[in-house]
Amino acid sequence: xxxxxxxxxxxxxxxxxxxxxxxxxxxxxxxxxxxxxxxxxxxxxxxxxxxxxxxxxxxxxxxxxxxxxxxxxxxxxxxxxxxxxxxxxxxxxxxxxxxxxxxxxxxxxxxxxxxxxxxxxxxxxxxxxxxxxxxxxxxxxxxxxxxxxxxxxxxxxxxxxxxxxxxxxxxxxxxxxxxxxxxxxxxxxxxxxxxxxxx
Amino acid sequence: xxxxxxxxxxxxxxxxxxxxxxxxxxxxxxxxxxxxxxxxxxxxxxxxxxxxxxxxxxxxxxxxxxxxxxxx
Amino acid sequence: xxxxxxxxxxxxxxxxxxxxxxxxxxxxxxxxxxxxxxxxxxxxxxxxxxxxxxxxxxxxxxxxxxxxxxxxxxxxxxxxxxxxxxxxxxxxxxxxxxxxxxxxxxxxxxxxxxxxxxxxxxxxxxxxxxxxxxxxxxxxxxxxxxxxxxxxxxxxxxxx
Numbered sequence: 001x002x003x004x005x006x007x008x009x010x011x012x013x014x015x016x017x018x019x020x021x022x023x024x025x026x027x028x029x030x031x032x033x034x035x036x037x038x039x040x041x042x043x044x045x046x047x048x049x050x051x052x053x054x055x056x057x058x059x060x061x062x063x064x065x066x067x068x069x070x071x072x073x074x075x076x077x078x079x080x081x082x083x084x085x086x087x088x089x090x091x092x093x094x095x096x097x098x099x100x101x102x103x104x105x106x107x108x109x110x111x112x113x114x115x116x117x118x119x120x121x122x123x124x125x126x127x128x129x130x131x132x133x134x135x136x137x138x139x140x141x142x143x144x145x146x147x148x149x150x151x152x153x154x155x156x157x158x159x160x161x162x163x164x165x166x167x168x169x170x171x172x173x174x175x176x177x178x179x180x181x182x183x184x185x186x187x188x189x190x191x192x193x194x195x196x197x198x199x
Numbered sequence: 200x201x202x203x204x205x206x207x208x209x210x211x212x213x214x215x216x217x218x219x220x221x222x223x224x225x226x227x228x229x230x231x232x233x234x235x236x237x238x239x240x241x242x243x244x245x246x247x248x249x250x251x252x253x254x255x256x257x258x259x260x261x262x263x264x265x266x267x268x269x270x271x
Numbered sequence: 272x273x274x275x276x277x278x279x280x281x282x283x284x285x286x287x288x289x290x291x292x293x294x295x296x297x298x299x300x301x302x303x304x305x306x307x308x309x310x311x312x313x314x315x316x317x318x319x320x321x322x323x324x325x326x327x328x329x330x331x332x333x334x335x336x337x338x339x340x341x342x343x344x345x346x347x348x349x350x351x352x353x354x355x356x357x358x359x360x361x362x363x364x365x366x367x368x369x370x371x372x373x374x375x376x377x378x379x380x381x382x383x384x385x386x387x388x389x390x391x392x393x394x395x396x397x398x399x400x401x402x403x404x405x406x407x408x409x410x411x412x413x414x415x416x417x418x419x420x421x422x423x424x425x426x427x428x429x430x431x
Contacts, residue, residue: 002203004274007281016282023272056294071247073240075272090296094240105228106237112296121290131285133293135274138284143272148233160292168287181297197276252358 001026006138008081008129019081021135023143025088029078030062032085040117054122055158056114061088064112074111077139079132087132089113091140093147095154099172099187102152107187108144110136110155122160133164141193151193156183170195210235317356319397319421320382325353326418327372330410342367352383359384374425396424 001024007016022029045053068074073094079087095109115132118124140153156177157165162184165171171186188196212220223234245255256265328338328349335353339346344364352360352368365383369376380386382397403417410418 002273004272006274006276007278007285009285016278016285021274054294056296071240071244073244094237094244102228104226106233110295114294114296120292122292127290130288130290131281133291134281134284134288136293138274138276139272142274146272147236148229150228155295156297158292158294158296161294164288164291164293165295168284168291183297250357252355252360 006079006135008079008086008131008135010082010129011126012128016131017081019079019086019131019135021139022078022080023075023139025061025065025076025078025090029080029085029088030065032080033061033088036084037116040123044117044123054117054120056112059112059114064090075108075143077136079135081129085116086119086129087113087115087136089136089139091143093143093149097152097154097187098174098185099189102187102189105152106147106149107152107154108140108147108149110140110153113155133161133168137169137196141188141196144193150190151188151197152190153188153193154185156180156185158183314356315401316382316388316394316397317384319401320360320379320384321353321356322401323382323397323418323421324349324368326410326414330415330418338368338371342371344368378425378428390428392424393428396421396428400424 001022004021004023006019006021008019009015010017041054041057045057065076068076068090073092075091075093077087077089077091078085089110090112092109092111093106095107097103097105097107113133113136116128118128119130119132121127137153140155141151144151144153153171155165155171162173165186166173169186169188170192171188172192174185174187176182177185220231220234223229224231227234227237229237249255258265324338328335333341335349336346339349342349342364344361344367348361348364351358352364360383362380362385365379365385366376369379372379377386378390378393381388381390381393388394400417400421403413
């Protein structure tokens with residue numbers, strides 16, 4: 001397992017603070033998920049209609065980990081800052097690109113990406129930290145480069161995150177995908193990845 | 200043993216197999232090692248599904264016709 | 272995998288991200304994990320499941336066709352359950368069998384490896400049962416004893 005020095009912006013002091021990106025979701029991270037994210041999510045969802053609950057409120061990362069760990073194709077990532085779990089991501093490396101210019105070439109596909117409940121403006125205003133998306137996307141792009149895929153990344157964005165992937169990450173939207181909950185499928189090309197890494 | 204420690208293997212392929220490997224590498228924009236690693240991951244994932252009693256199928260997008268690809 | 276971006280890079284990009292929501296992913300990913308997770312279930316509980324189904328029907332003098340008829344499932348499904356522990360049974364078939372056997376469907380689902388193991392001692396009871404059962408035409412006294420002990424174990428766990 002490798003740990004990278006990264007940064008998140010702590011809103012309370014409006015400054016970047018040190019954080020750690022792990023290229024593995026360990027049992028310790030899962031324990032942190034269970035003891036901190038789950039109660040916060042449950043408290044938020046209490047009494048709310050189904051349609052108003054976050055799309056990932058039922059995601060069981062521990063149960064999923066048992067499913068992904070035996071397979072080479074899965075890569076997991078976690079962000080820890082101020083000794084608390086701030087973000088999680090699961091990616092795979094056997095899917096192919098759909099964008100015409102890179103059709104059929106392998107991509108890193110982001111299977112799941114989520115930030116801690118206290119880092120979401122719907123749940124907590126103001127958020128505790130900004131930057132979880134940036135760090136995890138940087139990880140997905142770097143993984144793609146390490147795999148020889150030149151930064152190509154694909155994902156299905158949850159409805160509220162479309163502008164992050166389109167405008168902030170500069171990815172190409174390819175329309176609603178009926179096979180994936182009708183979420184919008186985004187892809188990052190080699191060129192977009194190079195821009196992302198430079199900007 | 201660290202997770203990203205590497206092991207080396209010598210791969211003996213027929214002339215035809217090597218040609219296919221090179222063709223796939225060009226098509227997928229990967230080096231030959233990249234293609235072999237991709238193949239390994241795919242085989243592991245497909246094998247697990249077949250062991251769980253699933254079948255590997257391709258579907259014609261236009262006609263919706265399904266054809267069984269292979270039994271491993 | 273290592274990230275080596277500069278602090279400046281993070282400052283610029285995080286300013287762009289701002290307050291945005293960032294989630295990605297769908298239930299499709301969860302379904303795939305479900306398949307892989309079932310792989311982790313010990314195959315011996317599935318062997319016990321198949322043996323249990325076979326002995327239950329033979330105890331009543333039923334063949335697989337008769338059990339299939341009563342449960343409202345395909346006979347092929349019964350044969351696959353009894354003979355192929357490496358295959359994942361259809362949840363609907365397991366549910367219907369549980370109704371015929373009059374045992375809680377959750378327990379049969381667990382034995383069949385369709386849901387996460389969570390009933391204490393069920394696996395041990397299943398393994399003991401499978402180890403003691405032999406496949407012969409009618410239940411011999413040895414099998415009957417094993418079968419009845421397993422049914423009691425299931426009844427006990429169901430009570431809790």
